[in-house]
Amino acid sequence: MKHRTLKVCLCALLGPLLLDGVSWLAAQQTSPDPTIAPVTEKSNRIPRFTTLDRLRFYRESTFSPTSLLGPIAGAALTQWVTGSPPEWGQGFPGYGRRVLSGYSRQIIANSVALGVAFAASEDPRHYPTGAQGVWKRGLQAARQAVISHNTEGGLMPAYSRIIGVYVAGLASNAWYPDRYSNFHSALYRGSTALASGIVWEEFKEFWPDARRKLKGRR
Secondary structure, three states: OHHHHHHHHHHHHHHHHHHHHHHHHHHOOOOOOOOEOOOOOOOOOOOOOOHHHHHHHHHHHHHOHHHHHHHHHHHHHHHHHOOOOHHHOOHHHHHHHHHHHHHHHHHHHHHHHHHHHHHHOEEOOEOOOOOOOHHHHHHHHHHOOOEEEEOOOOEEEOHHHHHHHHHHHHHHHHOOOHHHOOHHHHHHHHHHHHHHHHHHHHHHHHHHHHHHHHOOOO
């Protein structure tokens, strides 16, 4: 029954992603990343974050091709290190189940976060640190996994991200094997998702620099 639920999720979730892929690739040539604020943390200017900006953020972080990077990497790491849950097996079928599970949780988390961020006037975008030095930038970027900006320019707990990952952890009990369908396992899944946010914030901080170097820019 739970495998059937997973297959239904696959059809429902990957369809929109595939349809969106071509338009996303074209848009990236001219459009800025909607998940990154247009100012640094050191700026005194408060960037606007409209309802349309929120929807663009949600679309980019949920349905763009790059949104699969986390589930793909997380599934590979889980299968290689722990193989959990063993009921899903190994090889490509087991890996596919783990990717789908991770992506399903990501969609649930982002959907919950969209509503929470709107209600809390939270701006969950990554703010480039504007700091100098790899270590200083890395530490300040990591903080953004649990600290967000509000729409008035101040700092606040990242309620949308925190609530989203734990709701998704609980919701995923619906398709996990019985011995992993409990509060403790859901708490673990939410916590690992929150921790993985640190990696994503580091990527957002340093990838623009790496991309410029790859293109030969100085």
